[in-house]
Amino acid sequence: MVEIRELGRNKEELMHFINFAWEIYQDDSNWVAPLKSDLLKLFLGSDISKKLDCGPHTFFMVFENGKPLARALVGINEKMNLKKNINTGYFSCFETVNSTKAVKCLMDHALNWLKKQSINRLIGPLYPNDDVDNRGLLIEGFDSSPVLMTSYNPTYYQQLLEEYGFKKDADFFAYYCDNFDMARARVDKIASFAMKKYHFRIDRIDLKQVDLEIKDLIKIIELIVAHGQEEENGFEYSSPPSYEEFSLEVKKLLPFVDRDLIYIARSGDAPIGFVLALPDYNQVLKKMNGKLLPFGFIKYLWYKNKIDGIRGFAQYVIPRFRNKAVNAAIFQKILLAAEKKKYRYIEGSSINENNLKSRRVFENAGIKPYKIYRVYHKIF
Template sequence: MIEIKKVEGKKQLAAFVDFPHILYEGDPNYVPELHIAQHDILTPGKHPFHKHSTMQLFLAYKDGVIKGRIAAILNNNHNKFKNVTEGFFGFYDLYNDREVSKKLLNEAEKWLIDKGATKMIGPVNPSTNETAGLLIDGFDSPPVAMMTYNKPYYLDLLTEEGFKKNVDLLAYDLPTNVVDKKTLKLKELLRQRLKDRNIIIRNINLKDFDSEVQKILKVYNAAWQENTGFVPMTDDEFKYLAKDLKMILDKDFAFVAEYEGNTIGFALAIPDINQTLIKIKKGRLLPTGIFKLLFGKKKINYVRVIALGVNKEYRKAGIEAFFYAEIIQRAMDKKIRGGEASWILEDNEMMNKGLLKMNAKVYKRYRIFEKAI
């Protein structure tokens, strides 16, 4: 017998957070999320997403044992920005059981319909500003920092319930030893050309971090607004994310572009902290996880280019190419083996062409689905 229950109280929330650890036990590519981070993002009052939107968590029990989980999500900021009536689902994890999947998705659908939604999109956890997409290709290696991972059968379970492709998100692998040398040779020429146009590229100033974050937020919300699924981040959401990223940030991989003192673009690559998190049991920092995290950071040999954007009127000036060249050069100087550029929308022609020119290859593909409800 399958029973779907709303998550209510600390005990069920803990079970919701911990379920993936049971599901993926023994999977060499599974990286546990930090327990405290997952707990906060799912708890009203802990994460700024809950200030403007709502979600309901569900657990599926079969013969009294948890067999799956899902979150139904109403992102009010998304609907207001896009002028739509869409709902989302996320935190979708389960055993390979079609009946469990059907009941979880139906329960989330009913909750969303009750809130006025006419379409169901996902998975997003809980929005495209956090982790998003279902891995559909590239199961042979662990995910990098802030990217998703799931079992291959999830794809069949979703399509069997009528979900269709909304958009694919691409992840590129770029080892430093295969980078097209022209990219690096042009770097200084690009720097001079930009300087001649009064565009300066510099590292982020960590001593003035709060001010830098405010400037970067303006670029983020302007440069990404035409992207599929984009929702502007609130000040609180961006500050929350920035605070988390600051703990692992390497200023040598964080850049801003300025025109006459105004920030017009930024690029950020972060160390692949998943190389360390994969060794932390159930994502818990205490009692020993914190030491694995601190000492493991020194051994990380891969980065993720997590964000790279330029205000529309300054695109095609060479800023994006310079950002990538500078990140690659810094990675080579630090003896880092390479990096992932992700995620890139499949229809982002300029970014995809640029990465292919540098000899990057698509090695993982993620998909966001949709279904009319």
């Protein structure tokens, strides 16, 4: 008999929730296991970012004769709902066996839980209050492992969600570049021309002055928000961060930063845009299989210096400098650094299919999408 349980907020129950993913992906060589300890901290609310503090949430698991079939984290981002004047819930950490009845049981209970809190729309899969991590369901591009902080799932998830009644809300593209010479040949002229014509320069973010740099980065985001352009700049499913939230996120990433991959554009002393990229630490996580101890940390130290990929995951330009090739000029710097430091590839992700300005940065350089992620919605 199929039954559903709402899990308790304790280590034992939540570890059942976490460990279920290993059952789904045990024979999938492309899957990259997350760190179990990080997930447990997130779920218990003891992580630095406090992402689940955005609103009420719960953990559902479906079982049949004691065997787990499906799971999901279901919640409400109250800050986003208030900002956008909507009544929307989200689902995250969705995993399931290939079973229509399991998904129906799971989602029926998710909708009932949300209805009791006056919610009438469900979106997902999404990471809580985050438009960078694991956004959307992978629907194209299953032939390679995911890069850092991107989604991966079995191919059958799409059919199961759509059979339940979920509709496409938006698709997001990932771009892959491993021909740096071709990309630079197209970007170099554009970047040089734009910097001279529009009077801006590209600076490497100074990690020795990180607090001052963070203030400039948040100024850029605040200007974007003030002009009502946050959804055009990646905040489709979350609310723009406060200075404190953004500072925490940046500082959390500092141990993993390659200082040659993070740049800010300035006109005079005024910050006008930035792009952040990180080495693809999924190459390391894949070796660790979700465990930091006893040998995971040793593997981390060994493999982190062998990373040969990059993920560019954040690009913002203030309204006055949009359409002036600011992102292209920063991308030129990242390409130069990638060549110099012997990186093999760069992924830029994930970009809303309707964000043509950001897509052109890659497509004008001859780079095409190679993965597509879909966020779904269901009105009830």
